[in-house]
Amino acid sequence: MFHRLRVAEVITETADAHSLVLSVPPALAAAFGYLPGQYLTVRVPGGGGTVARCYSLSSSPHTDADLKITVKRVRDGQASNWICDHVRAGAELDLAPPAGTFTPSSLDDDLLLLAGGSGITPVMAIIKSVLAHGRGRLALVYANRDAASVIFGAELAALGDRHPERLTVTHWLDDERGAPRGADLAPLLSPYAEREAFVCGPEPFVVVAREALGRAGVPEDRIRVERFESALPATQDATAEVTLDGQTHRLPWPAGTRLLDLIISAGLNPPFSCRQGNCGACACRLLAGEVELVHNEVLEEEDFADGYILACQAVARSGTVAVTYS
Numbered sequence: 001m002f003h004r005l006r007v008a009e010v011i012t013e014t015a016d017a018h019s020l021v022l023s024v025p026p027a028l029a030a031a032f033g034y035l036p037g038q039y040l041t042v043r044v045p046g047g048g049g050t051v052a053r054c055y056s057l058s059s060s061p062h063t064d065a066d067l068k069i070t071v072k073r074v075r076d077g078q079a080s081n082w083i084c085d086h087v088r089a090g091a092e093l094d095l096a097p098p099a100g101t102f103t104p105s106s107l108d109d110d111l112l113l114l115a116g117g118s119g120i121t122p123v124m125a126i127i128k129s130v131l132a133h134g135r136g137r138l139a140l141v142y143a144n145r146d147a148a149s150v151i152f153g154a155e156l157a158a159l160g161d162r163h164p165e166r167l168t169v170t171h172w173l174d175d176e177r178g179a180p181r182g183a184d185l186a187p188l189l190s191p192y193a194e195r196e197a198f199v200c201g202p203e204p205f206v207v208v209a210r211e212a213l214g215r216a217g218v219p220e221d222r223i224r225v226e227r228f229e230s231a232l233p234a235t236q237d238a239t240a241e242v243t244l245d246g247q248t249h250r251l252p253w254p255a256g257t258r259l260l261d262l263i264i265s266a267g268l269n270p271p272f273s274c275r276q277g278n279c280g281a282c283a284c285r286l287l288a289g290e291v292e293l294v295h296n297e298v299l300e301e302e303d304f305a306d307g308y309i310l311a312c313q314a315v316a317r318s319g320t321v322a323v324t325y326s
Helices: 078-086 117-133 153-162 182-192 203-216 259-265 301-305
Strands: 003-014 017-023 039-046 049-056 067-072 092-099 111-116 138-144 167-173 196-201 223-227 238-244 247-253 283-288 291-293 308-310 314-316 320-324
Touching: 003 067, 017 078, 017 092, 039 067, 039 078, 049 067, 049 078, 049 117, 049 259, 067 078, 067 117, 111 117, 111 182, 111 203, 117 138, 117 153, 117 196, 138 182, 153 167, 167 182, 182 203, 196 203, 203 223, 238 259, 238 283, 247 259, 259 314, 291 308, 301 308
Parallel strands: 111 138, 111 196, 138 167, 196 223, 238 320
Antiparallel strands: 003 017, 003 092, 017 067, 039 049, 039 092, 238 247, 283 308, 283 320, 291 314
16 A cells, blocks of 8 residues: 655765655554665656656664665666656655565674665665664675765765774775676675675676675575566567456556556556565466566466466566456
């Protein structure tokens, strides 16, 4: 369920990234309680209707009175560009309560953190929470194009100065070292191979980070990944026939739109949670037509054999697609 919240402040972090400080009324305080590393789903105008996108909370429930999400422009990104161009202090946005599982089980654990670009957003929330409310030691490797692209640079430096025994920050700048490769990053990670690793950033960075962690000896089951928007496969305009709560709705489906976004923009209330292809809450059954999933970490071959797809990751590959939530 979406709730309307007021934007109390807009902070320019870099030329391409803005943080929105959100004012939560007392009546919604419980609904918007959160854990470090979680995200909010924001609904904004787009494609003649609305689109919903997930943005991680860069605030910490242990250090910040207000919620804060950080949005970086994405090339051709409907939501990120609309937010950066149009949202000012005093604006109101429709947001769903916090969700996501990219959060430490204990703030007392030592962690290895890898962030690429705006992937620093949930990682920043984790850093602030651990330093303020836990005993864990933190090692961060943060990759960006150049120094001007570093989000929260001054804040990270200040935290490092205040907690020199607990926070180590290594910046990787492409304009100085070239784009990172697994072999390049592995030596930076090896001293921390016994720690649980948290990885967040664009898909190319995630691929490199996972390779580097493997080279450094970090077991796969100790790697936690939060993916940001992936490139969409080739799609086409289509018509979606969606059966939900016993009623069938026929919806024009623009090319490149995720099925879940389409259904939400039509004013319907489908089930969903993570929006990342990780949880399966948005799963529905494909009755006719063809879709492609941009990302999937939860459905297995037997699920596909039974016709299940993830609405949050599905884009149309045929002219008509029929799905049901029954």
